[in-house]
Amino acid sequence: MKELIEYTMRPQGATLQAYSDCRASRSFIMGPLGSGKTIETCMKIFDLMCEQEPVKEKHHKYENCRLSRWFAVRNTYSELTSTTIKDWRECHDELGTFRMGSKEPPNQKIDFLLEDGTRVLSEIYFIAFDRPDHIKKARGLQGTGAWLNEIKELPKPVIDMLDLRIGRYPSNKEGQTPTWYGMIGDTNAPDEDHWYYEASEESKPEGWVFHRQPGGLIKVDDNKYDPNPEAENLKNLPVDYYLRGMQNKDKDWIDVNLCNEYGFVKEGKPVHPEFVDSVHVSSDILYPTAGIKIVVGLDFGLTPAAVFMQQQTSGQWIVFDEIVSDRAGIKRLAEYGLRPKMNGEYAGFEFEIWGDPAGDQESQTDQSTCFGILAVANIPAQAAPYQDPEIRREALRSPLSRMIDGKPGLVLSPKCKVVRKGLAGGFCYKRVQISGGERFHNKPNKNKFSHPCEALEYGLVGSGEGKAVVTTPSEHHPEQEQHHLHEQGWMS
Numbered sequence: 001m002k003e004l005i006e007y008t009m010r011p012q013g014a015t016l017q018a019y020s021d022c023r024a025s026r027s028f029i030m031g032p033l034g035s036g037k038t039i040e041t042c043m044k045i046f047d048l049m050c051e052q053e054p055v056k057e058k059h060h061k062y063e064n065c066r067l068s069r070w071f072a073v074r075n076t077y078s079e080l081t082s083t084t085i086k087d088w089r090e091c092h093d094e095l096g097t098f099r100m101g102s103k104e105p106p107n108q109k110i111d112f113l114l115e116d117g118t119r120v121l122s123e124i125y126f127i128a129f130d131r132p133d134h135i136k137k138a139r140g141l142q143g144t145g146a147w148l149n150e151i152k153e154l155p156k157p158v159i160d161m162l163d164l165r166i167g168r169y170p171s172n173k174e175g176q177t178p179t180w181y182g183m184i185g186d187t188n189a190p191d192e193d194h195w196y197y198e199a200s201e202e203s204k205p206e207g208w209v210f211h212r213q214p215g216g217l218i219k220v221d222d223n224k225y226d227p228n229p230e231a232e233n234l235k236n237l238p239v240d241y242y243l244r245g246m247q248n249k250d251k252d253w254i255d256v257n258l259c260n261e262y263g264f265v266k267e268g269k270p271v272h273p274e275f276v277d278s279v280h281v282s283s284d285i286l287y288p289t290a291g292i293k294i295v296v297g298l299d300f301g302l303t304p305a306a307v308f309m310q311q312q313t314s315g316q317w318i319v320f321d322e323i324v325s326d327r328a329g330i331k332r333l334a335e336y337g338l339r340p341k342m343n344g345e346y347a348g349f350e351f352e353i354w355g356d357p358a359g360d361q362e363s364q365t366d367q368s369t370c371f372g373i374l375a376v377a378n379i380p381a382q383a384a385p386y387q388d389p390e391i392r393r394e395a396l397r398s399p400l401s402r403m404i405d406g407k408p409g410l411v412l413s414p415k416c417k418v419v420r421k422g423l424a425g426g427f428c429y430k431r432v433q434i435s436g437g438e439r440f441h442n443k444p445n446k447n448k449f450s451h452p453c454e455a456l457e458y459g460l461v462g463s464g465e466g467k468a469v470v471t472t473p474s475e476h477h478p479e480q481e482q483h484h485l486h487e488q489g490w491m492s
Helices: 014-021 035-051 076-094 130-140 156-162 197-203 243-247 253-257 329-343 370-376 389-401 417-426 450-460 478-485
Strands: 028-031 066-076 096-099 107-113 119-128 145-149 182-187 208-212 217-219 226-228 269-270 295-300 304-310 315-323 351-355 381-383 411-414 426-430 440-444
Touching: 014 028, 014 035, 014 208, 028 035, 028 197, 035 066, 035 076, 035 119, 035 145, 035 182, 066 076, 066 156, 076 107, 076 119, 076 145, 096 478, 145 156, 156 304, 182 315, 197 208, 226 243, 226 370, 269 417, 295 450, 304 329, 304 450, 315 417, 315 450, 351 370, 370 381, 389 411, 389 450, 411 417, 417 450
Parallel strands: 028 182, 028 208, 066 119, 066 145, 145 182, 295 351, 315 411, 351 381
Antiparallel strands: 096 107, 107 119, 217 226, 269 426, 295 304, 304 315, 426 440
């Protein structure tokens, strides 16, 4: 005889309750740390398993069974095992056998009886999607529902594919189609350029419901926070959890993780700490000045980027536009990004285009080069004179650090959203996971922010910035030259 299990858990807050009760086909919740959203999602999945209509066909092998299959997804395998699986097993380990380490993804086969005599037969598979190209993992899945754990870390292509792999189990073959199917999920607040923000605050797609919990803290002003009496799940948290949690934290971190505000949190040491958003970003959209050539910086690879800039007669640089791609390749960037802008928005301007010197290297497949592909597209790009990181860094560091008639030497248009977040800390040296004092890798982390920021560096170094660190053996000792031109060792 199986043990009787009784669930008596109740959502600890009005928003948690609304999320728990919501039966929209796409239902999500955003909240601060400690708000109970992940545990509530685990309980919601249990409810949805129990609510599936049982198979009524007589003598069917699944007669009187409530069938469902779930996919719990996270961005990395380490996060999947340390958080998602841990939270799930904490809630539901007694519902069935959990398996881990076989050829299949970690999974649990759930089998229990309800008081009405029906049998719940369900499966939940835990899958990591580390990169957008892992979308292939979703092909062929046949499921009832998907749990998106920490949505802010999941790329949109993964969501798009999962959206079409649910509602496909059970089928007529099993004697019953799903009563409910869809996607549910939980997240901390993402950035304002994240797909979640666009969907929840702007496009609001039909059938998608976004629940937003109160923050744990209320921002009184830029430097003061008060506890939020409306915060949820407080009964399950230590006294003054949020006030204590904000100690020794950056303001941006507090706003996102404790106040539940959309925003950007730096994850490493900024490559360009000279950048100050309030100083170097214009309050108005910037446009190129007629009669002055436009300089374009290019970074190549699978995610090429282009940044448009001009040096004004005063010597000030304005950075007014960007093109950021996602695994598009230089040919697509040229055809669908650069060429249309050069012939459209910026028709009539003279262009000077500088790219990563590595773009002269031949492809291993067809001996083409990035500069050759650009030439075919009638884009006369040339290799920047230096590829050395320190020279490139100085090419951007120099205008960021100087003032011209009381104005910054470089100013950014708010239109350049990715460059802006990159310079604010997205373009960074990643923290090294070691004990003791803080250490960082000596090369910047390659991510969506590094490509446009390095494109900006190439444009500036091609235009003559950064010469302060360019030396010759006749002027300096060779070891001094090496010190200037190469980043070495750990950065502390």
